[in-house]
Amino acid sequence: MGTKGAATLLAILCSLLLLSLSCGCLAPESEGDQTALLEVDTSWKAARKIPQTLFGLFFENCALGFEAGGPYTPSNIDPWSIIGDESSIYVKTERASCFSRNIVALRMEILCAKCPAGGVGIYNPGFWGMGHGFRKELIHMLVDLKPQFLRFPGGTFVEGILLRNAFRWRETIGPWEERPGHYGDVWNYWTDDGLGYYELLQLAEDLGAEPIWVFNAGISRNDQVDTTAIAPFVKASISLERSEWPLILYKDVLDSLEFARGSAKSTWGSVRAAMGHPERFPLKYVAVGNEDCDNTKPFYQGHYLKFYNAIRGAYPDIQIISNCDGSSEPLDHPADLYDFHIYNSANDLFLKKDTFSRTSRTGPKVFVSEYAVHVDGDTSKGSLQASLAEAAFLIGLEVNSDIVHMASYAPLFVNDNDRKWNPDAIVFNSWQQYGTPSYWMQTFFGESSGAVIHPVRLNSSYSGSLAASAITWQDNEDIFLRIKIVNFGPNAVNLTLSATGLEAGVNASRSAVTVLTSNDSLDENSFDDPLKVKPVKSGLPSAAEEMQAMLVPHSFTSFDLALDEYGELAADM
Structure with missing residues (x-):
């Protein structure tokens, strides 16, 4: 081949290379150039009221005491820890308590004449119990979610792996020092039951939330009572030693309801009154067991009907929740709600x-009652990606809130010193706390309960990565049209929002946009960087009935359009 031919070939190769490079540079831009049209029908004719109880909290008990080793001594004092060494402090447990039902006491002897600057003693690394006080900063995090209900005390904590270790409400009331505590065998810790039935009713009251009492239905993970022997669970007042519970169980649901709802002169209402709460608790929801309706637990439906008939007869206004899933086929027994x-x-x-x-x-x-991104074996402690999937799922619950009346994330809390499950909404230790992205995601739904939902229509070739809903809600000063949209995908989206049927103008000066996102979809929060993934709120000067917006990749965005003519609209709501 001659020089001229070689030069020509070289020119062609260079041109092909440049074309290849150009295509390579343009390809990502083309893939990222997504568009979407979101149409919202805000007419009142098409609107529907969301149940007042839609979003709430699920609280799995986590009150631990230093009787981790049970009633025998010497024993482990976990989760309490010792400050100092054997030359400065001597600590042991012994059966020397003055309380007959809580016999294990801790003896501490200070050995140092001139003790270290940091002091000596014992400390509890952030667990609740032994006084059952709630840390204010943790409760404020719950208040900020604006929960409409509180489901308690579990979860699997209610069941136990064995019935002898199930939650017994009677053992968790009265002076805390007289509560015997029990071994929580599902999560492998000794609980002092300082955070008991009464305290959880109080917590619901303080939060302004409906209490949902989940009681043991005579079934644990590994054993169960025959339906012919379930009567003591339902209505008998029998006092037995804990060792006898697997045979004739101490649980009595009607007494537990009387404790919450009975007059201060009733048998169990007087116990509540003596504890300092003569007023009745407004308990209107009960769940019969937890995850008990499957082929391994053949007695559940027989048990359920016994409880249902007894509760309905004594308290006809109480809403009764079945463990059986009715989402794909009808239940074969009566229920007000079913657990999913x-x-x-x-x-x-x-x-x-x-x-x-x-x-x-x-x-x-x-x-x-329990939803979350969770995969067995996954060590993730709560990522942005997980929160976006959960947000899309909740948007689906909003859209279907004519049939879905309640929803709660699980689990709510985890102590970083004793992780048994990942991820969780709120992480704490003895002096710090932070919300995971899943916690912050839930703040976007704080105004949804009791709001008005509007139909939306999403048009986009990228709609498989999007989820959207629209509600109208009001605070003390304004009424808002809130449009929420999840971009679960890796590409930015040029979004056109179009709201039709508005009976009021949009006030741009009071409108805002809030975005939950981060540099990487797998980003997590931590004690070192507790706000790495957190919503960012800013003004929305472009707010209008029809407007353009950019959805960044892997994001959850809420547009709050403030509406004029507040008085007339509020009357319609």
Whole structure:
């Protein structure tokens, strides 16, 4: 080949190389150039009221005492820790307490004449119990979620792996020093039961939330009572030693309801009054067991009917929740609500956002009492990606809130010194706390309960990565149209918002946009960087009935459009 031919070939190769490089540079830009149109019908004719109870909290008990080793001594004092060494302090447990039902005491002898500057003693690394006080900063985090209900005390904590270790409400009331405590065998810790039935009713009251009492139905993870022997669970007042519980169980649901709702002169209402609360607790929801309706627990439905008939007869206004899933086929027993739990990977949970779109609208309502991104073996402690999938799932619950009446994330709290489950909404230790992205995600739904939901229509070739809803809500000063949209994908989206049927103008000066995102979809919060993933709120000067916005990749965005003519609109709501 001659020089001229070589030069020509070189020119062609260079041109091809440049074309290849150009295409390579343009490809990501082309892939990221997504558009979407979100249409919202805000007419009152198309609107629907969301149940007042839609979003709340699930509290799994976590009150530990230094009787971790049980009633025998010497024993481990975990979760308490010793400050100092054997030359400065001597600590042991012994059966020397003056309280007959809580016999284990801790003896501490200070050995140093001139003790270290940091002091000596024992400390509790952030667990509740032994005085059952709540840390204010943790409770403020709950208040900020604006919960409408509190489900307690579990969860699997209610069941126990064995019935002898199940939660017994009678053992958790009265002076804390007289509560014997019990071994929480599901989560492997000794609980002093300082945070008991009474304290959790108080917590619901303080939060302004409806209490939901989950009681043991005569079934644990590994054993169960035959339905012919379930009567003591339902209505008998029998006092037995804990060792006898597997045979004739001490639990008595009607007495527990009388404790909460009975007059101060009733048998159990007087116990409540003596503890300092003569007023009745407004307990209107009970759940019969937890995750008990499956093929391994053949007695559940027989048990359930016994409880249902007894409770309905004594308290006809109480809403009764079944463990059996009625989302795909009707229940074969009466219930006001049925319990639904869902734990999936982020991708799978995002795809489950339309789960209840195909559920029958007749029969009991849905209580999604436990939802979260969770995969066994995954060490993630709560990522942005997980929170986005959960947000999309909750948007689906909002859209289907004609049948879904309650939902709560699980678990709510974890002590960083004793992690048994990942992820959780709120992480704490003895002096710090932070919210995971899943916690911050829930703040976007604080105004949804009791609001008005509007139909939306999303048009985009990228809609498989988007989820959206629209509500009208009001605070003390303004009324807002809130449009929430999840961008679960890796590309930015040029969004056009169009609200039709508005009976008021949009006030841009009072409107705002809030975005939850981060540099990486797998980013997590931590004690070192507790606000790495947190919502950022800013003004929205472009707010209008029709407006343009950019959705950044891996984000959850809430547009709050302030509406004029507040008085007339509020009257319509």
